[in-house]
Structure formats: C-alpha cells, structure tokens
Amino acid sequence: MPHPEFASRVLWRRASDPEADDLTLLDAVERERRARYLREDDKRRFTLGVVLAKTELAERTGREPGDIILDRTCPGCGAPHGRPTYPDWHLSVSHSGGLVGLAVAAVPVGLDVEERRRSLDDIADAVLAGEPEGDLHVYWTRKEALLKATGDGLKVPMTDVTVTGATEPPALLAWRGRPDLPGRTVLRDLDPAPGYAGALAFILP
Ligand SMILES: CC(C)(COP(=O)(O)OP(=O)(O)OC[C@H]1O[C@@H](n2cnc3c(N)ncnc32)[C@H](O)[C@@H]1OP(=O)(O)O)[C@@H](O)C(=O)NCCC(=O)NCCS
Structure with missing residues (x-):
C-alpha cells in the first residue's frame, strides 16, 4: 500500500512462508532472540519480520539485505527487544495468527x-x-x-x-x-x- 506523502509501504507475509525457517539474514542478536521464543510459531513470525524489514530496507538503500543491521535497543531497559530502527527510515512490525506485517515510512509509523x-x-x-x-x-x-x-x-x-x-x-x-x-x-x-x-x-x- 504505497502512500507517496510519507514514502510508506506495508508488506504482508503468511507465517507459513518457507522463508520463516531461513535464518540467513538474522544476525547474532536476532538469532538469540529467536532462540528465546518457546513456540515454533513465534520463532517463525519473528524471523519473517526480520526478513521483511531487511529486504525492504535493502531495496530502499541499495545495500544487500545481509548488510542491513537493525537496532532493537529498548529505550526502557537497553535490552534488544524494542522496535527495530534504521537510519533515515521508520519501521513497524506486527504479527498475529498466520500473518506478519511490516510498515516502512519516512516518518514514525x-x-x-x-x-x-x-x-x-x-x-x-x-x-x-x-x-x-x-x-x-x-x-x-x-x-x-x-x-x-x-x-x-x-x-x-x-x-x-x-x-x-x-x-x-x-x-x-x-x-x-x-x-x-x-x-x-x-x-x-x-x-x-x-x-x-x-x-x-x-x-x-
Ligand atoms: C509493542 C507492543 C505493543 C507489541 O505487542 P504485540 O502484542 O507483541 O504485538 P505485535 O506483534 O503487533 O508487535 C510486535 C512488534 O512490536 C515491535 N515493538 C516492540 N516494542 C515496541 C515499541 N515500544 N513501540 C513500537 N513497536 C514495538 C517489535 O518490532 C515487535 O516485533 P519483533 O520483536 O518481531 O520485531 C508490546 O510488546 C509492548 O507494549 N511493548 C513495549 C512495552 C515496554 O516498553 N516494556 C518495557 C520493557 S523493559
């Protein structure tokens, strides 16, 4: 759903997407977070959020998805479980049931x-x-x-x-x-x- 005013885009993936099992794009912090989830469904949804964010940011910045490093530092406690951030772009990830979504915009989203x-x-x-x-x-x-x-x-x-x-x-x-x-x-x-x-x-x- 493009919105030219805020250069935004919303992308959806089904949690059943096979990319949910591919950890290639996850860095060490993300692999550790993934491992902490007890339920396989949660691991898969988290992975898809990472894949969506890095793929979209790679397209916007001309970099390789594997070179995109997201900062997830929680402003409350410093642990890496906050919303992902990346210079110049604002991101929001959401998952529920069988769906994972990502929004990217030039303003907080x-x-x-x-x-x-x-x-x-x-x-x-x-x-x-x-x-x-x-x-x-x-x-x-x-x-x-x-x-x-x-x-x-x-x-x-x-x-x-x-x-x-x-x-x-x-x-x-x-x-x-x-x-x-x-x-x-x-x-x-x-x-x-x-x-x-x-x-x-x-x-x-
Ligand atoms: C953000 C929040 C509303 C999401 O609830 P949820 O039921 O898990 O819902 P969603 O699936 O829609 O969102 C999860 C995503 O929100 C993002 N997120 C986490 N904290 C966030 C925040 N403060 N603001 C915006 N987004 C946030 C993450 O990207 C997370 O997905 P990911 O971990 O896979 O990347 C809830 O987790 C929350 O309130 N967290 C913050 C609470 C807090 O600050 N506690 C202090 C901890 S020290």
Missing part, C-alpha cells in the same frame, strides 16, 4: 494486525475510552498502531487514547497528556486478510 478469532469482549473496558460501542478489533488495532507509532507500546493504557467511532473514518481525537498529537497524526484502517483487522498510524513532525 505504527502497524498493528489482530486476528479476529480472539474475542476482545472481556477486555472492552481496557480498550475503550468512551467511544461508541462497535467493532473492538477496529478500536484495538487503531489504538495499538498509534501506541506503536509513538513507541509507547502498551506501557500507555489504551484508555488514554480516544479515536473516532469504529464505523467512522479513522482519526485520533485525544491523547491524555499529549494535546499536540491529534493534530499531527494520520490513522488508517487496513484490511490485511479475511479474518484479520489492521491499522496504520503516522506521526508527523
């Missing part, structure tokens, strides 16, 4: 995909900030995409973030303690695949 199989009804109170009742997967992915674009992740509760109603055009209406954000945020709903909800958020300078 957040991507979220959520398989609809998992009901969110029991955590509606943790998702909604007074928005009208509606598709919780739409609310969840919009808010998680926004929280990933700022880099806060789920450290910030979703109830701090108010978005438009699920059937209305997506937009950030309010963010507790951050009145600047609604005016410089672009939010989109995505339709990644049948059975999945998705959203993409950009934060403008």
Whole structure:
C-alpha cells in the first residue's frame, strides 16, 4: 500500500512462508532472540519480520539485505527487544495468527494486525475510552498502531487514547497528556486478510 506523502509501504507475509525457517539474514542478536521464543510459531513470525524489514530496507538503500543491521535497543531497559530502527527510515512490525506485517515510512509509523478469532469482549473496558460501542478489533488495532507509532507500546493504557467511532473514518481525537498529537497524526484502517483487522498510524513532525 504505497502512500507517496510519507514514502510508506506495508508488506504482508503468511507465517507459513518457507522463508520463516531461513535464518540467513538474522544476525547474532536476532538469532538469540529467536532462540528465546518457546513456540515454533513465534520463532517463525519473528524471523519473517526480520526478513521483511531487511529486504525492504535493502531495496530502499541499495545495500544487500545481509548488510542491513537493525537496532532493537529498548529505550526502557537497553535490552534488544524494542522496535527495530534504521537510519533515515521508520519501521513497524506486527504479527498475529498466520500473518506478519511490516510498515516502512519516512516518518514514525505504527502497524498493528489482530486476528479476529480472539474475542476482545472481556477486555472492552481496557480498550475503550468512551467511544461508541462497535467493532473492538477496529478500536484495538487503531489504538495499538498509534501506541506503536509513538513507541509507547502498551506501557500507555489504551484508555488514554480516544479515536473516532469504529464505523467512522479513522482519526485520533485525544491523547491524555499529549494535546499536540491529534493534530499531527494520520490513522488508517487496513484490511490485511479475511479474518484479520489492521491499522496504520503516522506521526508527523
Ligand atoms: C509493542 C507492543 C505493543 C507489541 O505487542 P504485540 O502484542 O507483541 O504485538 P505485535 O506483534 O503487533 O508487535 C510486535 C512488534 O512490536 C515491535 N515493538 C516492540 N516494542 C515496541 C515499541 N515500544 N513501540 C513500537 N513497536 C514495538 C517489535 O518490532 C515487535 O516485533 P519483533 O520483536 O518481531 O520485531 C508490546 O510488546 C509492548 O507494549 N511493548 C513495549 C512495552 C515496554 O516498553 N516494556 C518495557 C520493557 S523493559
């Protein structure tokens, strides 16, 4: 999904993709992270996120995918489990069920995909900030995409973030303690695949 304004692109892969078993592009830090996952599915999804990011960055920079080194330093603790960063480009990886997605842009970007199989009804109170009742997967992915674009992740509760109603055009209406954000945020709903909800958020300078 190209968006010329932010030079963005969203790419999707099925977790069943055979590249998920190919560790060639993983550096030592990434191999260690992969090894820490207990479930084979998680190892495969992580690997595909690396492959997507390095392949896309290689295309954008004219380098070889194997020469792309991503920094995953967590700003909270310094461990290499944060969002991947690379000079001049912003990245966001998301995985759920059988799908892995990558967004790349020239501005901070957040991507979220959520398989609809998992009901969110029991955590509606943790998702909604007074928005009208509606598709919780739409609310969840919009808010998680926004929280990933700022880099806060789920450290910030979703109830701090108010978005438009699920059937209305997506937009950030309010963010507790951050009145600047609604005016410089672009939010989109995505339709990644049948059975999945998705959203993409950009934060403008
Ligand atoms: C980011 C977060 C919302 C993702 O949740 P999730 O259910 O795993 O969802 P997704 O599959 O959509 O996203 C995972 C990806 O988010 C990225 N990510 C990790 N931390 C991130 C952050 N703070 N902001 C944006 N993206 C982040 C990673 O790329 C990760 O994929 P990868 O490890 O395979 O590269 C959640 O993990 C979180 O809140 N993490 C940060 C919490 C934190 O800072 N804790 C302090 C630790 S010391």
